[in-house]
Amino acid sequence: MLFLPGFPALPSHMSLFTRLDENERVSGRIALGLEYRGTAYQGWQRLNHGPSLQASLEAALSRIAQSPIEVMCSGRTDSGVHATRQIVHFDTTSARTLKAWVMGTNVNLPRDMSVRWARLMPHDFHARFSSLARRYRYVILNQPVPPALDAEHMTWHRTPLDETRMHEAAQTLVGEHDFSGYRAAGCQSSTPWRHVHFVEVTRVGPLVIIDIQANAFLHHMVRNIAGVLLTVGDGRREVSRTRDILESRDRTLSEATAPAQGLHFVDVYYDPRFELPAEPLGPAELYFSGEWTGQRTLPASNYQRPVYRGEPAEHL
Numbered sequence: 395m396l397f398l399p400g401f402p403a404l405p406s407h408m409s410l411f412t413r414l415d416e417n418e419r420v421s422g423r424i425a426l427g428l429e430y431r432g433t434a435y436q437g438w439q440r441l442n443h444g445p446s447l448q449a450s451l452e453a454a455l456s457r458i459a460q461s462p463i464e465v466m467c468s469g470r471t472d473s474g475v476h477a478t479r480q481i482v483h484f485d486t487t488s489a490r491t492l493k494a495w496v497m498g499t500n501v502n503l504p505r506d507m508s509v510r511w512a513r514l515m516p517h518d519f520h521a522r523f524s525s526l527a528r529r530y531r532y533v534i535l536n537q538p539v540p541p542a543l544d545a546e547h548m549t550w551h552r553t554p555l556d557e558t559r560m561h562e563a564a565q566t567l568v569g570e571h572d573f574s575g576y577r578a579a580g581c582q583s584s585t586p587w588r589h590v591h592f593v594e595v596t597r598v599g600p601l602v603i604i605d606i607q608a609n610a611f612l613h614h615m616v617r618n619i620a621g622v623l624l625t626v627g628d629g630r631r632e633v634s635r636t637r638d639i640l641e642s643r644d645r646t647l648s649e650a651t652a653p654a655q656g657l658h659f660v661d662v663y664y665d666p667r668f669e670l671p672a673e674p675l676g677p678a679e680l681y682f683s684g685e686w687t688g689q690r691t692l693p694a695s696n697y698q699r700p701v702y703r704g705e706p707a708e709h710l
Contacts, residue, residue, distance in 0.1 A: 412511075412671070414496055419489035420514045425521065426465075426495070427671060428480040431506040433546045433655065438470040438480075447471075447507065451482065454502035458495065459488035468521045468662040469528050472614070474654030476547065478676025479687055481662050483521040511671050519668055527591060527692055528611060529661035532604040532620045532652065533677065536597075547677065548601070549620075549656030555627035557602050561595035563626045564604070566637040567619065568593060574643035576622075578614035578651075586612060586643075591693050595623065602627070603680065607661070607690065618645075620652035661687045 428451065436444035440452070448465060455463040468481040490498070495512040503509070518524075533548040535541055536555045541548070567573075567590050574586040591607040604620050622639060625631040631649070639648050658677045664670060675685040 414493040416493040421489040423515045425483045427510040432475045437473045458498040475657045477659035527663040529607040534602040537600045553628045557597040560623045560627040563633045563636040564593035575639040576618040577612035581613035617652045621649040
């Protein structure tokens with residue numbers, strides 16, 4: 395196997411070519427790793443009035459199981475948002491091989507969705523309630539002319555951006571804070587408090603990447619942060635703008651929400667005992683960085699994560 399200089403060798407447990415079991419049939423609680431392009435969908439959640447990612451996945455799984463399947467996801471993404479590591483789980487009495495849950499499901503999915511792996515999980519695993527952290531990357535194409543390729547996977551910004559100023563401004567957001575100034579008006583979370591583990595703003599050629607991880611996010615929180623950082627980067631606002639909005643706790647003082655197409659859901663953290671597969675950290679344009687999912691150490695915190703609606707007592 396050939397490795398590029400300066401990039402870590404691929405550990406065996408991170409192999410992309412681990413053989414899928416095609417002999418043992420399994421049933422019970424199954425977890426899947428999913429990637430998708432969110433452009434054609436009105437978000438993750440199943441809807442009556444438009445296409446959703448959840449409905450497409452459930453229809454494909456139900457054909458393999460030959461019975462109705464309902465899935466739970468690690469985090470619901472909005473209309474137009476993409477994912478390279480969405481984790482879902484479902485319960486089934488239909489015994490199928492892991493290969494069937496992956497390959498069979500993919501045959502029945504639209505081309506903008508793909509199951510990457512499947513695992514039989516213990517019954518105390520829950521894709522949403524067991525998660526310890528989530529990570530997003532917001533990708534900005536910073537050049538004078540609009541792109542002809544990949545326009546649906548990144549946000550175009552025509553004026554020069556100073557990524558150093560953006561990174562400096564973002565550090566105000568690290569830690570445990572009330573993020574009311576960065577939540578959507580219709581956010582249904584019971585608390586605006588979140589713990590942001592890190593925010594990094596870097597540049598690779600014309601690409602400016604906002605990389606952010608937290609225990610959880612409010613509705614539109616990442617896109618609202620990106621919207622503020624864009625105004626800092628192009629000089630419309632001062633570096634102190636992020637702090638001013640955070641301390642005000644007033645969404646009406648914030649900037650415009652950044653477009654959805656630049657946002658990618660790239661990682662979810664769980665207790666290592668669940669032994670979920672590691673994958674290259676997306677999106678694909680950033681695979682060259684050599685980072686894999688789950689490599690960052692979670693910070694120590696006394697923060698009590700939000701209790702989700704319908705969460706059973708054993709997860710509290």
